[in-house]
Structures are given as C-alpha cells and as structure tokens.
Amino acid sequence: xxxxxxxxxxxxTAQPLALVPPVDVVEDEKGITLAADLPGVPKDKLSVHVxxxxxxxxxxxxxxxxxDLEATHVEVSRPRYRRVFSLSRELDPGRLTAxxxxxxxxxxxxxxxxxxxxxxxxxxx
Amino acid sequence: MDFSLFPRDLFAEVxxxxxxxxxxxxxxxxxxxxxxxxxxxxxxxxxxxxxxVYAFAPGLDPEQIHVQVEKGVLSISGERQSxxxxxxxxxxxxxxxxxxxxxxxxxxxxxxxxDATEVQARYRDGVLHISIKRREAAKPRRITxx
Numbered sequence: 106x107x108x109x110x111x112x113x114x115x116x117x118t119a120q121p122l123a124l125v126p127p128v129d130v131v132e133d134e135k136g137i138t139l140a141a142d143l144p145g146v147p148k149d150k151l152s153v154h155v156x157x158x159x160x161x162x163x164x165x166x167x168x169x170x171x172x173d174l175e176a177t178h179v180e181v182s183r184p185r186y187r188r189v190f191s192l193s194r195e196l197d198p199g200r201l202t203a204x205x206x207x208x209x210x211x212x213x214x215x216x217x218x219x220x221x222x223x224x225x226x227x228x229x230x
Numbered sequence: 231m232d233f234s235l236f237p238r239d240l241f242a243e244v245x246x247x248x249x250x251x252x253x254x255x256x257x258x259x260x261x262x263x264x265x266x267x268x269x270x271x272x273x274x275x276x277x278x279x280x281x282x283v284y285a286f287a288p289g290l291d292p293e294q295i296h297v298q299v300e301k302g303v304l305s306i307s308g309e310r311q312s313x314x315x316x317x318x319x320x321x322x323x324x325x326x327x328x329x330x331x332x333x334x335x336x337x338x339x340x341x342x343x344x345d346a347t348e349v350q351a352r353y354r355d356g357v358l359h360i361s362i363k364r365r366e367a368a369k370p371r372r373i374t375x376x
Binding site: 129130169206 | 272
C-alpha cells in the first residue's frame with residue numbers, strides 16, 4: 106500500500122525518482138572540470154559514462170542502516186542520484202577521467218587537440 | 231520497488247506536509263534561519279535502541295568535523311572549502327557554482343531518553359552517521375503478568 110501510494114504521488118507531482126546532485130563546472134584552456142556532490146555513493150555504485158554527446162552521472166547510495174529504522178525527519182528522501190549534461194563538440198569523451206572521494210565526484214574532460222587555443226606568436230616585422 | 235530511502239511513518243508524513251507548507255508560503259523562519267535545508271542535509275531515524283542521524287556532508291576531512299552533544303542538543307559543525315579557483319584568476323571560467331562552501335552548523339534536539347555518553351560517529355563516502363543509544367531504563371520493557 107505504502108509503495109503504491111508513493112508511486113501515485115510521484116505520478117501526480119511528476120517528481121524525478123532520483124536526486125539531482127549540485128555541481129561546480131570550471132573551464133580552462135585545456136578542458137573542463139566538473140565536481141558533483143554524491144554523498145553516500147561508494148565507488149562500485151557510481152556510473153559515469155558518455156552516451157553520444159551527453160555525459161551521464163548516476164549513483165546509488167550504500168548507507169549502512171540498522172534494522173527497524175523509522176524516519177522522524179527526512180531531507181534526503183531518495184537513495185539515488187542522476188544528472189545529465191550535454192557535451193560540446195570540442196570536448197574529447199575519450200579523454201575523460203573520474204575520481205570519487207568522500208562523496209565528491211570529480212570529472213575531467215580534456216578538449217580535443219584541435220580545440221585547444223593556440224597562442225599565435227606575433228613577430229615584429 | 232521502494233522509492234523511499236527511509237521507511238516513512240506518520241511523523242515523517244506530517245513533517246513532509248509541513249515542509250511543503252513552508253515551501254509554499256515561506257512561513258516564519260526561526261531566528262537561526264530556516265529550520266530546514268542547508269548544509270549538510272540531515273535525516274534522522276530511530277530504532278528501539280538508538281537514534282540514528284545521517285548528515286550528508288561530502289568532501290570533508292573527518293578530523294575537521296565537529297560533533298558535540300550538550301544539554302540534549304546534537305551539534306554538527308565545520309567548514310567546507312571551496313574547490314573553485316579564485317575569482318580574479320583569468321585562466322579559469324566558472325560556468326556553474328552550486329556546491330555549498332563555507333562554514334556550516336546544524337543542530338538536532340534530542341529526545342530525553344538518549345544517553346549522551348553513548349555516541350558513535352563514522353564518516354564514510356561523504357555521509358556522517360551518528361548513532362546515539364537510548365538509556366537502558368528508557369527502553370520499552372515487557373512486564374510479565376503473573
């Protein structure tokens with residue numbers, strides 16, 4: 106009953122089933138660095154992948170919870186995260202690195218070599 | 231399928247409704263700011279033996295988290311450094327900045343039946359889990375009827 110109720114409420118309010126993690130996105134000449142807060146997600150339950158031109162970040166929490174737990178105050182109501190970003194052409198998905206530490210995911214995507222701005226030297230004539 | 235992280239009970243449900251009311255009307259925040267939200271997000275749950283507090287506080291050094299129980303109040307405080315480059319650094323452009331940085335302090339009022347000397351705190355995957363035992367005398371006991 107409880108689940109059905111939750112599902113119908115989902116349908117009514119059309120809330121997503123996953124939490125949207127807050128992120129920071131910073132760009133420099135050579136690429137983009139993204140940091141996402143994914144508290145509760147262990148390494149083996151994290152997925153970072155590129156589908157076509159989108160970057161998909163998904164994670165499932167793995168909290169240790171004692172039995173007979175009854176919630177009295179809930180601010181984090183879902184056990185999973187998901188967020189999708191469109192990548193621009195100049196980024197090279199083949200050169201993506203990801204690191205997860207203390208619930209913070211850091212993703213670095215390098216720009217394709219041809220997209221890195223080159224400084225053109227101006228010679229004095 | 232279970233969509234809920236924590237099993238709900240009546241109180242959680244009432245709580246949820248109150249939150250929705252608050253979000254809808256922005257009703258009187260307390261003097262310390264809004265009673266809800268903020269960093270870190272908190273979930274509180276109880277078992278017959280203990281109260282379990284989960285603080286979703288990613289990216290911290292566990293030694294820098296200050297957890298204290300005093301006069302029936304659990305307090306969690308510390309500081310989260312920003313990962314962003316300094317604003318005046320022209321080599322970087324910041325496109326999105328949503329993650330919390332700065333000092334934080336959250337408090338949870340504890341029930342009278344908790345034992346302030348029986349507190350455990352663990353930090354794993356960015357979640358601080360604090361477990362506080364109930365006093366032996368306060369646990370429900372079954373009385374045998376002769």
